[in-house]
Amino acid sequence: MHLPVFLDDPRRLLSSSAAASASARTLARLHALLIVSSSATHTLISSLAAAYARAGDLAAAESTLTATAASSSIAAWNAIIAAHSRRGSPASALRVFRALPPAARPDSTTFTLALSACARLGDLRGGESVRDRAFDAGYKDDVFVCSSLLHLYARWGAMGDAVKVFDRMPRRDRVTWSTMVAGFVSAGQPLDAIQMYRRMREDGVKGDEVVMIGVIQACTAARNVRMGASVHGHLLRHGMRMDVVTATSLVDMYAKNGLLDVACRVFGLMVHRNDVSWSAMISGFAQNGQSDEALRLFRNMQASGIQPDSGALVSALLACSNIGFLKLGRSVHGFIVRRFDFNCILGTAAIDMYSKCGSLASAQMLFNMISDRDLILWNAMIACCGAHGRGQDALTLFQEMNETGMRPDHATFASLLSALSHSGLVEEGKLWFGCMVNHFKITPAEKHYVCLVDLLARSGLVEEASDLLTSMKAEPTVAIWVALLSGCLNNKKLELGESIADNILELQPDDVGVLALVSNLYAATKKWDKVRQVRKLMKDSGSKKMPGCSSIEIRGTRHAFLMEDQSHPQREEIVSKVAKLDLEMRKMGYIPRTEFVYHDLEEEVKEQQLSYHSEKLAIAFGLLNTGPGTRLVIIKNLRVCGDCHDAIKYISKIADREIVVRDAKRFHHFKDGVCSCRDYW
């Protein structure tokens, strides 16, 4: 037993580094001995309490101080408050702060800790009362106190107040500056963040990693890769520590700006990578449409022994959504259920995955299981119903959402209006558009106008839609004109349609689908020279666009089909299946719509080209490889053309199959010769 030795000089023990790492148990024995031997002085008790706090026994620390003369020792209390903070319980930190005995006079450290706790809790009013006490106690010009006050405001979007504090600070250090930079970034003002950094440099303050991370994020948000790269160079030249966080923000900066190869190189050069670094890289691929690569990385991450965090899982789910990989999506969902609490972010990503993989039922089931729903989760589920052609369900959900007191935002209405439009619920669409503007005071954006115009025009109310355009403050965009034009074409309002087509051409669209619509309209009015002119534009933009690709998942394996790709082992069988279907379709009245072939070819060759459209190949493959009655889910990267849309209706009848096609815009549910979406051009 060596404790008595300590008793010779407990003072030395408590100030030595041994105490810093002493266990709470050792400290307790020492404590007891101090009391028994009546040698517990004020200073000793205070140091002991601080040592308890460092060792993590906060209850012991507090009870050591309470009811002794040492309870006036602010240093000991600070140690306790700091320990609560480190442990991630700001509420406990504040509780201790508020219950300080009157004899313990808070100092700069105490106020700083309390303000930081308020910032973490988002307790602005509590923070302001701490501020008042700090200022009264004479810490008005204290850099630590002011910087944490600044952070409180900046972190919660009150940049105006943050600037006020900042402006009257007599002294600023790099923490002050970096707080301002990060504040502007999270307030969505990246240019002001960069401006702050410039001011800092003019003031002669050198940036450290933390400031630079803020600047990198600002470059990411401002889409300024050039400056981002120069910051990167600056870091390297000045030999700044490339820690995980710095490197990760660089990876993110390059990836979000489309420089995936550079992002990869930075990622590859990292000495230590943690879950967040992997997440940044995976999301970079997923958001740049390289979903297969994102999923490969996701597997690599697990293989290298890093447990995916929620960021990586969300990105993996996003990648599964993009390519419609239901089996993998399900397994990621299963992984989450086993290891995580299902929060709203993960829930939203999973619901979106099920939705985009064609499984409305799974999305609904998951939604019903989540009881604590936030705005984005509701929006995702409403969008899901809409995408699957369930306008009425979307409306019911929307009303349910309102009943819970959740306030809809612009995205909610975009999803709702789009759902109503796809289901042809005209009266409801008009009603809720008006309600959005008048009751919820949301200024309609382009997407809202597109939905409403589409809804009106499709339903034959072309004039009403046209009036809506004139009532708009801004000039109509291509998307809005297109919605109106397709209504004109479907409802044979050719005269109005022609002037709209002219308007669209003036805006120089390069979208082949848009041009096809315009060309179809000119064909309907027999303006053949204009048809030729538009078809030339289509040829130019058609050669630039990516090839159409469709995929189908059969028993957990994905099969992708491109028009040009001859390499599929079952290619011949597939092509002859399509030909057989084609024959039957024609007997039932199908007429190939060769206007959807954009190359100058003989009519016969054009018809053949139509047979090679990727969605037809994928469907034929699906029919060959699944049993009768199995539902087929096709994921297509571009929009389904009018010809395929007609053809799949017939195929669903002939093969007696439910066929779901997800194109770049939405879902088409084909069954018994009809599609859930209304007229299609």
Next chain:
DNA sequence: CTAGGGTTAG
């Protein structure tokens, strides 16, 4: 004994 930092959903 004290303040500031990265990824992820509609």
